[in-house]
Amino acid sequence: MGTTRPLAHLKPVPMNLEALDGETGDVSHRSTPPTQPTGATGGRSDSEYAGGRNVGFVNGRSDGELLVAIRQGDRRAWAELVGRHGGRLWAIARAQGIERDQAADAVQTTWLSLIDNLDMIREPEAIGGWLATVAKHEAIRLSKRASKEPVRIDPALDEHADPVTPAPEAGLLLHERAVELRAAVARLGAPCRELLALLFSDAELSYAEISAVTGMPVGSIGPTRRRCLEHLRRSLEP
């Protein structure tokens, strides 16, 4: 420490998730920035993702308008953007098979990444797609971390389970059914697991959004949905 270093020429870094974890090593070897998603994560362009959502704001502001305001420090615009996209980011993170606390970290990291990259966003109206790609990258990164720990496959340890409040008879049956189904979904291959999580998410992603996140052509989502549900059903048969 202490030797004078020549100032390096700055390279633009739209995404810098490696900053968030030393385990990925020397940050000077970076992966492709999220505005050009690679085939590895199967993403489509951010604009394709955003197309379905960024219309019809009667009195509200579009994503691009919100970003302009956010760049000026407008915290209400920030809160509006969070409200608009947060649910989807959560769903996308969880669809990678990570735990709730990891998904919370992935979502926080995604928003911090936006704060640090505000001036470098090339397509403000497609910010939804940018956020989705970052969230998915981060969730995948965290999922690899988790695989170093023992995998919980015992449905009895399902984190949705509430061990404290005893459920009435009918509620208990529903609860057990839900636990069984979640365990079965978790055992499906990654494409079906991700697709079902996104299709049935509370965030109600459109087929266009699911296509952008997964790389699956919109036309194949319906048939794949049917096949995955069939797989799931057969996996539950005794």
Next chain:
Amino acid sequence: MTDDHSRHDEAFETDVRRALSDPIPTDVVSQSIALGALLDMDHALAELTHRSDSEDHLAGVRGDDQIVATLTFETKQLVVEVEIGKRSRELTGQVLPPTRATVRLETPEQTVSRTTADGQGVFRLALVPSGPISLVIEGTDGSTVSVRTRWVVV
């Protein structure tokens, strides 16, 4: 028979939808909204241009071994080099060219600690928390340095 199938399908899908219900927790939403406090136009962003996590090369001499994270942040005007002991949670940093400055260590929730960089631009901080952190560096002695580092996790 087709009706039976579609009723079974619907029932099954209802079960799946209920099982997969997983709305974003409200505390995640509030935490995300709270990040709005970090919108900062007052400081230039110092990008992370190098990071390595390695065994402390002085480990043998000191008789301890700890992983040290070495990070380099840069703006067009300056470089901030930082070393953080992952176990000791101690941070040593230097601003180059040497700049007298106040240095704040921040998490998304709060300013954790403050110190000053000396005549060589060297500063030290203890008890660096885990989770995302950022250093805010503001020049004293009339310098116009006003920089914060990209959020990193150490």
